[in-house]
Amino acid sequence: MLQTDQTANTNWTILFLCWLLVTISTLGSLFFSYVVGFAPCVLCWYQRIFLFPLVILLAMGLFPFDKSVIKYALPLAIAGWLTALYHNLLYSGIIPESIQPCSQGVSCTEKYIDLFGFITIPMLSLLSFSTIIGLLILLQRRTSQ
Amino acid sequence: MKYIIFAFSCLILFVAFIFASTFYKDKQTEKLSFMAQENAAVFVRDHSQSLGSDDAKVYLIEFMDPACETCAAFFPFVKQIMNANPGKIKLILRYAPFHDGADYFVKILEAAKKQGKYWETLDVMYKSQPYWASHHNPQPQKIWQFLPKAGLNLEQIKKDMTDPAIVKLIEQDLADAKTLNVQKTPGFIVNGKPLQTFGYQQLQELIQSEIRIAYQN
Numbered sequence: 001m002l003q004t005d006q007t008a009n010t011n012w013t014i015l016f017l018c019w020l021l022v023t024i025s026t027l028g029s030l031f032f033s034y035v036v037g038f039a040p041c042v043l044c045w046y047q048r049i050f051l052f053p054l055v056i057l058l059a060m061g062l063f064p065f066d067k068s069v070i071k072y073a074l075p076l077a078i079a080g081w082l083t084a085l086y087h088n089l090l091y092s093g094i095i096p097e098s099i100q101p102c103s104q105g106v107s108c109t110e111k112y113i114d115l116f117g118f119i120t121i122p123m124l125s126l127l128s129f130s131t132i133i134g135l136l137i138l139l140q141r142r143t144s145q
Numbered sequence: 146m147k148y149i150i151f152a153f154s155c156l157i158l159f160v161a162f163i164f165a166s167t168f169y170k171d172k173q174t175e176k177l178s179f180m181a182q183e184n185a186a187v188f189v190r191d192h193s194q195s196l197g198s199d200d201a202k203v204y205l206i207e208f209m210d211p212a213c214e215t216c217a218a219f220f221p222f223v224k225q226i227m228n229a230n231p232g233k234i235k236l237i238l239r240y241a242p243f244h245d246g247a248d249y250f251v252k253i254l255e256a257a258k259k260q261g262k263y264w265e266t267l268d269v270m271y272k273s274q275p276y277w278a279s280h281h282n283p284q285p286q287k288i289w290q291f292l293p294k295a296g297l298n299l300e301q302i303k304k305d306m307t308d309p310a311i312v313k314l315i316e317q318d319l320a321d322a323k324t325l326n327v328q329k330t331p332g333f334i335v336n337g338k339p340l341q342t343f344g345y346q347q348l349q350e351l352i353q354s355e356i357r358i359a360y361q362n
Contacts, residue, residue: 012147016147016150016151016154020154023154023155023158024158027158027161027162030162031162031165031166031169035165035166035169035170036169037326037328037329038328039328059151062147062151063147063148063151
């Protein structure tokens, strides 16, 4: 009994960490656009579309703990990850800019921040989505045992 | 217990966000007021058009774009504040033509300046803006039918607006806008303090507080 309690607690904590990460990412993106004043480009908006619902979705899965939330959250996280990957490829110039979807308004390849030479806003997004997917898959494995 | 952890995290995140925002804005304000002392030229260039008394102690810098609707909507309000505080405010116009093709109108304005009709032309531009600056179908050529209202010599305007000095002046203003972190128009800075949140009320309050500081006695 003690064993299962502990497992349940760990599972809850993993999901909670996932929610924490999603919420911090959301607040971070809001900070960049509303406080610092960077205008979000089209690709950034697509990533937000996949990220923002996770804040509420994962929180709902926490109370009471419901492992089926993984089933609903994972597709969103993967879609966000793919968009972030595409954005990073554009950003780093691997995909030429001419085929990017946003020709008017804000350029998706304009560099706003560049910390330590590799941390850019799209990179933060990719890292965040990767970790979310990692945590969700870990949770999936643990709960389906 | 889990509810408490969750609620506590929400609270911490919320407070952290508010704190970071306030901290960032304060830093920006500090940076600008430092620049206002050390590098006043970033705010006012020799070429900048100004309105109001030279003795005014409150400098209102407006980064504007002739094709920007909000700039047109704000302009009567700015004039109103200036009229309500005669002699205390000096308005400096800087260009931030962010709209596509908006430098065309800046060129017309600068050419009109040579005929001494700057403010008349700006007035005509703002009033006729809906006709030529539609977002779906901008038609800059349509401006010409309105310009005679400002009493301009149009042939001379067409000649003067090709002056390469105007292109340089726009580049300088855009560079200063970047330095001062102006990303939207109209961008207001009052005595080195940027307008933190945008709105009529906020602008009026900022100007009033600067007037109070500058005219204490």
